[in-house]
């Protein structure tokens with residue numbers, strides 16, 4: 569690096585406990601890799617943290633968790649934004665880019681049962697049990713296998729949600745949460761079962777952390793390169809290309825499952841692998857489910873993204889378009905009803 573290079577960088581994220589833990593994970597990684605540089609942290613509240621009353625589904629999956637942070641990034645107040653990649657919109661604002669994608673935790677969803685209850689799996693729950701989740705993806709897919717369960721929105725950060733679950737007079741028998749978040753918070757011991765495909769396909773990029781930087785910040789870009797886990801990057805970018813093509817955000821019922829095999833590396837760099845990606849789109853009531861798989865040898869990020877995009881085209885042709893158009897209509901209708909009600 570040139571002698572004029574910066575020697576200190578500010579990492580920023582939301583102020584939730586999970587976001588802070590994730591930011592500290594990244595800071596530790598940067599400090600270990602670049603011991604001569606210094607890294608500090610800054611935590612902010614975002615729109616998604618403030619608006620706890622409106623259903624996520626109606627908020628429409630816009631840049632709820634990222635916008636305020638991106639303003640600070642662009643104004644040079646901070647240098648690196650640490651996100652759960654799943655919360656990062658598939659199209660970034662002009663002037664921002666994803667600098668790094670770190671090694672993914674297990675991407676599955678997990679079941680957490682209310683303290684003191686004897687159940688372990690979704691099969692164990694009596695009909696009529698209330699399962700808390702604010703994700704339409706989880707509800708739509710699980711309604712298919714568990715028509716007897718009642719799904720109810722639950723908002724707030726992970727600690728708040730768990731407190732709502734355990735409240736003696738609370739409505740919830742169980743919650744469904746991303747395993748990665750629970751594990752990072754040190755609450756993996758609350759998990760009674762993992763829910764994986766084909767029962768529940770996880771969210772695009774679930775379990776992976778990302779660093780967002782200014783697009784022209786060469787120094788930050790170099791640091792980020794060292795932290796990127798290429799296998800995760802190829803998988804997640806394929807998943808994001810799929811979601812982008814489906815024109816969805818985190819609030820559409822899109823699930824995925826992705827694997828890499830026959831991995832070739834040269835000088836430590838990933839050069840070729842077989843990428844298999846399964847994607848699904850499910851109607852909100854669970855009555856229609858479109859699912860497809862593509863598998864292909866890819867040699868670059870662009871190849872991985874192409875495969876994700878091709879899968880989207882296939883899903884759209886096979887019925888996903890009807891489901892997503894219905895959802896868009898329903899959301900517009902409900903949003904305008906909510907406005908008139910105020």
Ligand SMILES: NCc1[nH]cc(CCC(=O)O)c1CC(=O)O
Nearest residue numbers: 652654745746748749774775776
């Ligand atoms: N906006 C919610 C959110 N964003 C990222 C995670 C979990 C961690 C991850 O997927 O990396 C969660 C919590 C959840 O879905 O249970």
